[in-house]
Amino acid sequence: MGGSADELEGDKAGDPFWVLRLIGYPGKSPANSQTNHIGCGIHTDYGLLTLINQDDDITALEIKNLSGEWIAATPIPGTFVCNIGDMLKIWSNGLYEATLHRVINNSPKYRVCVAYFYEPNFDKLVEPLELFVEKSGRARLDQKAVYGEHLVNKVKNNFVMEELN
Numbered sequence: 001m002g003g004s005a006d007e008l009e010g011d012k013a014g015d016p017f018w019v020l021r022l023i024g025y026p027g028k029s030p031a032n033s034q035t036n037h038i039g040c041g042i043h044t045d046y047g048l049l050t051l052i053n054q055d056d057d058i059t060a061l062e063i064k065n066l067s068g069e070w071i072a073a074t075p076i077p078g079t080f081v082c083n084i085g086d087m088l089k090i091w092s093n094g095l096y097e098a099t100l101h102r103v104i105n106n107s108p109k110y111r112v113c114v115a116y117f118y119e120p121n122f123d124k125l126v127e128p129l130e131l132f133v134e135k136s137g138r139a140r141l142d143q144k145a146v147y148g149e150h151l152v153n154k155v156k157n158n159f160v161m162e163e164l165n
């Protein structure tokens with residue numbers, strides 16, 4: 001990113017609120033021709049970086065591209081998907097974009113994903129860093145958040161069963 005190697009250490013992410021989550025998505029029942037309604041709703045990740053290890057043989061994770069279209073994050077064996085989270089977007093003054101994504105498992109197979117969320121310190125007030133305001137060459141983003149409060153608010157809204165289309 002162009003900062004020092006320990007740019008995010010100390011009070012920023014020196015005591016990261018990391019989480020490793022195993023997530024299971026039931027497959028679509030053969031009797032049901034409709035889109036599976038159990039998945040993960042549209043969201044951006046909350047923290048810094050997420051590493052996703054997904055089943056190799058099921059395409060279910062979708063990303064919204066800059067044209068507003070949903071595109072599949074087709075699994076590439078031996079690789080992780082890396083998502084930018086909301087806090088990295090703010091710290092980098094928008095140089096890094098937190099990408100919208102969702103999960104719909106329309107395969108008949110149960111899908112498993114292992115997601116590692118690398119997050120800032122829980123109580124950290126996150127605001128654009130001067131370094132990235134200069135580097136991005138754009139106006140300072142009018143965004144800031146205490147990471148822990150942001151996390152709790154988003155978890156309350158994201159993990160519900162809902163219509164996915």
Ligand SMILES: O=C(O)CCC(=O)C(=O)O
Pocket residue numbers: 023040045052054061101103113115
């Ligand atoms: O299951 C996946 O591939 C992604 C899950 C996800 O986006 C999340 O837990 O934040």
Ligand SMILES: [Fe+2]
Pocket residue numbers: 043044045083101
């Ligand atoms: Fe996510």
